[in-house]
Amino acid sequence: MTAVLAIQNLVHRFPGGVQAVNDVSFAIAPGETLGLVGESGSGKSTIGLLATRLLAPTQGRILFEGQDITRLSAATLRPLRARLQVVFQDPWGALNPRMTIGRLLEEPLRLHGGNLAEARLLAERVRLPLATLGRYPHELSGGQLQRVSIARAIANRPKLIVLDEPTSSLDLSVRAGILQLLEELQRETGVAMLFISHDLETVRLVSHRVAVLYLGRIVETGPAAALFETPGHPYTQTLLSAHLPPDPFVALRRHRVQGEIPSPINLPPGCFFAGRCPLALPACNAGPPAMQPLAPGQEAACLRIADRTNRLEPAEDPA
Amino acid sequence: MTLLAVQDLHVEFATRGLDNRLRVAQALNGVSFTVAAGEVVGLVGETGAGKSLTALAAMGLLRPPARIPHGSIRFEGREIIGLSDRELEKIRGRRMAMIVQSPLTSLDPLKRIGDQLVRMQRVHDTAHGAAARTKAEAMLAAVRIPDPARRMRAWPHELSGGMAQRVLIAMALVNDPALIIADEPTTGLDVTVQAQVLDTLRDIVAARNLGALVITHDLGVVAHYCQRVAVMFAGRIVEDGPVREVFSRPSHPYTRALIDSTPGRIAQLGWTVTGGTPPDLYDLPQGCLYRDRCPRAATACLAAPPRIAVSGTHGAACHFAGEAA
Amino acid sequence: MSFTHVLGVARRSPTFAVGFGAILVFALLAAFADLIAPLPPTQSFPYETLRPPGSGQFLLGSDGNGMDVFSRTIHGARYAFGIALPAGAIMAVIGIPLGLIAGWRGGWVDEVLLRILDVLRAFPTIILALAIVAATGQGFLNVILVVGFLDSPIFARIVRAEVLALRNATFVRAAVAAGNPEWRVLLVHILPNAILGATAQLPLRMAWAVRISATLAFIGIGVQAPAPEWGAMIRQGAEYVISGEWWVALFPGLALIAMVLGLNLAGDGLSDLLDPKRRATGK
């Protein structure tokens, strides 16, 4: 079966020399959710924009349902957009403040020849009170607004939805409702999802597979369970160990990796993490490390994996 | 020793709409808690629950149209409400210091880091000249800023977010305060940096026997860095107690919902929580404010619930708090 | 919109209320000038020149030609609106599309606009207006066109700034992602949101237009003397100031100030009313 979305050797440079995306490849199968995890500057949002061709990449290829959309014009892309959808992080900013909710829901139907009457069904599908249809965005809560965005995204039965931090600006209890809705929609329609987030727990909950980004490069991919249980790349290990589980009875196991993410200008030739990595070898600075298999479906870009010396020693939680 | 004691604090905002009608938002509706020396208390809740407002009130930083119709805030035994600006200025930054959420924009952009730390001491008359510089540099070292001598001469715009947050911690500590109020201290930071900054803060608070009030929406921060927690909902504290007790035996349905909304719990228990909108602060209902969303709501909830003790140090404002969950 | 709303607006922005009121008064004066003015504005009483205010039929005195200053001042409002409305329309008609395209597309349109603005910044508009009107002829229509065209790039810059701010707004991105064609993104999503901030600037630009056309007339280019234009009337009155006949220049000046101030107050108040930050704090 062809992948819904295939990204091949994608590179994106912003004017001014910031290399946001650095030779990234991945594919998403129908009905699958791929989680894309990274901290600031990892290029995860840029990948979201590139995947939906809201941005044109510097190099590489983007295939949507087998069709190369890397260089398609805006006009040629437009009919495809019915099936290639996106939901953004900021629900307050993602909806035109001068349109009513009803009109906002009708818009995707209008654009792709749908039946405008379906707007009500959409509202019901995302559990939006029908009374909100006549209101304006500023009259709704963040959770409701995000439901509107999701309803707009599913209006034309998409094959892929890119979700760029869809729950990051929502409160915890509201967040759960949105995640639940997304899971239901995927179960019902088999839509594939690219779930972009910095929140490890959420990604773990919703994703089938996960890719970890560091400074625009994928350092590790694998099935969600395996990647979270036995992370291979020292950066993934660091990231997971820095996470604070919301449970005081789970002991923290800290890897004391120092420093912060360097600026994505003038990146070194080798492994980007080598500068902070306690396990770095001289060879790490030679060139970009190749992906090494760890377990079925799991691989990481670290030289230390070859002889299985990639485990960071955990420092016990001092408290 | 109790440093900060907030008792039945109310805060309201009076505003006028385009229709010229006066509307009053009841933002805090009877908040009570204490912070003692040597303990880190977490104040947790969702947007609009009144966490930051509580911190501002404690610092004496509320400005019109916010006003305090009722309540008491005692710091080191002294009533804060009603103090003149001049008296408050002697407390703020000196005995009670704040760490804010946006470190990069909070530092004076036109002054070097070292000079800002020195100014902080000079204004509060704790140290001057060379002594202040020495102390400033020592503080930068204490918050684990590498090469503090060089950082003294850095401009704020040259710092990363994590570095700037450490500088803010140094600013807060440089006058040896008794209480630290940290308002979402790591919200803007990356996961790996957040952990480093929180570790630093906790170590210093412990080493100096300070009291700390940490305001956060992140249950992970509460779980691992606080000893006690107060959960806020719609301007009230609905549950408070030692962190481990509250997490193991949440006694207010809202606390339970919060904990059950974390992805880890969802993975274990499935989808148990449906979110809802918080009550309208302009038109608060009588009785329990969580009633509309509560799975256990009953007629009793039409009356405002008192704080019911679950254990000696743990209590919840729910009529059913005493019963087994 | 009810009476309480009107009161609310007035309370929130007294500046807007006062300014709007002043404009309204002038609009009425302009509309019913023939009814309100006791005498035709250009009727000359050769034996009754330079009469002080209150003498006979001249409520505010008469000028050097024996014309009624009061009637002429009232009729001046027609010239003020005669410049403000068409010049404002020209600014909007040229400035809005220009600003939209420059802000959205960038490219050469934006480059040209920016260079024009550079030139305007280094080349004071008043001198430019003077030079152009002096060179191209002095009719009122010409003044309107020159003022309108000269200010269009400035209005376009205001629209452009709003569009630039919106261009990367999430909802615009979402509109593209939803499959909106470009024209629809611009007209349905950007324009309605960009226009609001620009609207508040329109009265300010109109105030500028009224001022500059009066200045031109004062200098002696543009509207010429017997016409009841405030600037031209001040010019007439200028020579009498040192001989003590103050009223010829005073009253048209006051009218000019009131009109320009009204527009400025309205614009200033409007930008306050439309400022989302102020709205959010409810102050």
Next chain:
Amino acid sequence: MSLGGFLWRRALVALPVLLGILFLTFMLVRIGDQDPVAMLAGPMADAPMLARIRAELMLDQPLLTQFWAYLGRLVQGDLGLSWQGNAPVTQAIADHLPATLELVTLAVGIGALVGVPVGLRAAERPNGWFDQASRFGSLFGFSLPTYWLGLMAIFVFFYLLGWAPAPMGRVSMMVTPPEVLTGSVLLDSLLAGNGEAAWSAAAQLVLPVGCFAIVATAPIIKHTRAIAIEVMGSDYIRYARACGFPRRIIRRIALRAALVPVITFVGSEFTSLLAAASLIEFVFAWGGLGHWGLNAILLGDFAAVQGYVLVLAIASVLVFALVDLVVLLLEPRARA
């Protein structure tokens, strides 16, 4: 960035703008219906004489050729001949510029000295009574036509009260003017120790400077207020409050932060007042550059108009460069 590099880059940016302005003016004065040849030659001239003058002025050549020739002479410092008094334009500019600079510098100086503190004070309590009053005052000042204000001042202070001297020129005709050094009569008289002339020059300055300063103050108040309100609402001011800094220190922090944008604005104010000076000079028969330029425009004095506009443009370029230089010194972020 080095100072030299900075100035070099400024010049590179300014050059096309200056060229554009020159070209625009050049075309503008030539599309008019005024015929300079007839004006120069006088009513007695016959056809061959007119033709000769036309050829001399290159007016029979295509416009672009004329412009090119003009640029060629410009590079050598020759701005052509003004036919108001048949003097070289460069000489006329040198004669008239100091009077205008004196007026504008004093007006902007007073405007800044009054406007900045008022704007800062207004921003301290937005919508308080002082803010409302100063806001109305500044909008009022915005709406005042300078020339009318000048006329009314003349009526009140010269005609009615007799306090001010006759509004004719920069020094009373009854006193011997000092030798020209700086071009400012006041400074020159003081330098020459000529008390009488200095007193007269100062008296002549009061009304035009006063009127001009009112007009200059208004926008400075408005912008300072807006800048200061933004600064006062900034995170670092809020943080300074949380640090327990007293008002005096918070005010100092805010002042420093507001300084850069305020200076930038005052700079732009200077350049626009340089042009607006022509009106006030007109009313007070000041005889400065503005007055001279205005006459040049009215008379269709090609070379003079071009020279006038060039001076204004160069002044604005210089002022903006100066402002940027000051910003560079004050603002650590700009130095990065």
